[in-house]
Amino acid sequence: MTTTAQRAPRNKGFRSPLAPHGTTARAKGRPQQGISGCGCDRCAAAARRYDKWRRLRNGTGDTLTVPAAPAAEHLRALMADGAGWTQIRTALNCSTSTISNILNGTTPRVRRATADKILALELTTVLAGRRTTDATGSIRRVRALQAAGHTCKIIGDTAGVDHTVIHALVNARTAEVSRSVADRITTAYDQLATAPGSNVRAVNRAARGGWPDPTWWEDWGGIDDPDAPESEPAGATPRYLAVAEDAEWLERQGYTRTQAAERLGVTRDGVQKAISRARKRQQREAA
Structure with missing residues (x-):
């Protein structure tokens, strides 16, 4: 039996076998x-066929190659949002050097085929698995913003x-997102939650799906908790009702609205909104 030590050293001049005759690579x-x-007849014929095909493609505008800039821009965007080199390389079935170049x-x-594959990649x-987090909070935030009348485009922008990515979250097509995406969506949620949107289609879609709006999540909390309910628990009192009841009781005791807000640890505007919502709820229930 030949041991490792007995094996002949690999020839430093070793090259992989050449392509067979009759191929463009050999030509x-x-x-x-x-x-x-x-330059044999078979290889020359293969080269002519390839050149003829290439000229035909170029003549029809369907060139074999395209500018790499759009593909590079898409790759950078994916990586900025948490895509990993290994995952991209595996999805494209190409070498790291190709991506790097x-x-x-x-x-x-x-x-063209490579560019098309790159541009078709979705985040x-x-x-990269090591940089992902549970998507529950992100899904609920984009859905809540839809319930508030914001489109996926506005949320994404x-x-x-x-x-x-926003569409994938709205449709719950992913269980995880990158931490950077989750953070960006949280920031956007904080900006848009208090600014009502005007897209009726988004509101109707949220209504069909039974998606709570930002106000509901503010009242009940747990937006990042996968076990938190997405509908009002039976017998529970929403936070805004509790704030409204406590504030009105304090006012009956002689406190001003500002003083009541300070006692309750909320803003005066928060108390005003809570009372307004509580009265609207009473009107709906009385109707």
């Missing part, structure tokens, strides 16, 4: 390695997150 050779192309501009043009398929 072109390997100029970088000093291997000339083959596209990103750093070494390759100004890429094959949810290439997220405010968060600085690609619209495809």
